[in-house]
Structure formats: C-alpha cells, structure tokens
Amino acid sequence: MSNEKVIQILQDHGIKPSYQRIKIYEYLINEKNHPTADMIYRELAPGIPTLSKTTVYNTLKLFNSVDVVQKIMIEENEVRFDADMNKHGHFKCLGCGDIYDFPIKSTAIDYGMPEGFELKDEHIYCTGYCSECSSLQEKTS
Numbered sequence: 014m015s016n017e018k019v020i021q022i023l024q025d026h027g028i029k030p031s032y033q034r035i036k037i038y039e040y041l042i043n044e045k046n047h048p049t050a051d052m053i054y055r056e057l058a059p060g061i062p063t064l065s066k067t068t069v070y071n072t073l074k075l076f077n078s079v080d081v082v083q084k085i086m087i088e089e090n091e092v093r094f095d096a097d098m099n100k101h102g103h104f105k106c107l108g109c110g111d112i113y114d115f116p117i118k119s120t121a122i123d124y125g126m127p128e129g130f131e132l133k134d135e136h137i138y139c140t141g142y143c144s145e146c147s148s149l150q151e152k153t154s
C-alpha cells in the first residue's frame with residue numbers, strides 16, 4: 014500500500030498522520046501477521062529511534078477507537094491487532110502459534126440475541142492445526 018493511501022486512510026478516520034502513526038499502520042497492513050504491540054515495537058524501533066513502547070500502545074488504542082484496526086483476543090493473555098477491517102475469522106494454530114485469516118462465507122449468523130440487545134461487534138475465533146502443522150503431526154504419530 015502506498016504512503017499516500019495510508020495517509021488518506023488515517024485522515025479519513027480523523028487521525029493526524031504523524032510519521033510514527035504511518036509506520037505503525039503500514040506495518041500492520043503490509044505484514045498481516047496480527048502482531049502484538051510488543052512485536053510492532055520490536056520490529057519498528059531499530060528504524061525509528063524516537064519510537065517508544067508507549068507510543069505504539071497509544072497509537073494502537075487510537076486506531077482501535079476509530080475502527081482503523083481491530084483487536085484480536087484469541088489468547089487470554091495477549092491482544093493482537095489487525096488492520097484488515099473486512100469481516101473475516103481468525104484461526105490460531107496450536108502448533109506454530111501463527112494466526113491465520115479465513116473468509117466467513119455465511120453473511121448472516123443466527124445468534125439468537127435476547128430481545129432488545131444490540132450487536133456491535135462480532136469475532137470468530139478458532140483454534141486447531143494449520144495444514145503444515147497437521148501434516149507434520151501425521152508424520153510423527
């Protein structure tokens with residue numbers, strides 16, 4: 014994604030596109046690896062000496078508050094981030110620990126919400142083994 018496009022997206026959401034914010038968004042959209050805040054900090058800090066962990070955390074919080082990124086809480090003890098706001102599910106491989114995207118084919122899931130409840134946000138999280146890890150398992154067992 015081009016620099017101009019990134020700036021456009023941030024501005025469209027009312028975010029002042031500072032250098033650090035652009036870099037953090039670019040990382041998320043290009044890597045698509047559903048990183049934690051710490052991962053983003055570790056990857057970007059060598060190239061941006063002025064970057065602090067607090068800046069990364071605050072930037073992600075800001076991005077999330079205006080729906081530029083979504084939080085993925087597939088793990089109780091860590092929050093991951095995703096700049097892909099299209100509806101998709103997340104699959105965590107119990108072998109390699111990677112988080113994969115998968116499309117959600119049904120457009121309407123019948124949740125059976127109680128009367129008067131308003132659904133704001135929905136996440137589909139699955140765990141299991143990715144194709145590589147499941148073929149490794151077959152070979153070793």
Ligand SMILES: [Zn+2]
Pocket residue numbers: 106107108109110111142143144145146147
């Ligand atoms: Zn795997």
Ligand SMILES: [Zn+2]
Pocket residue numbers: 047095097101102103113114
């Ligand atoms: Zn995703």
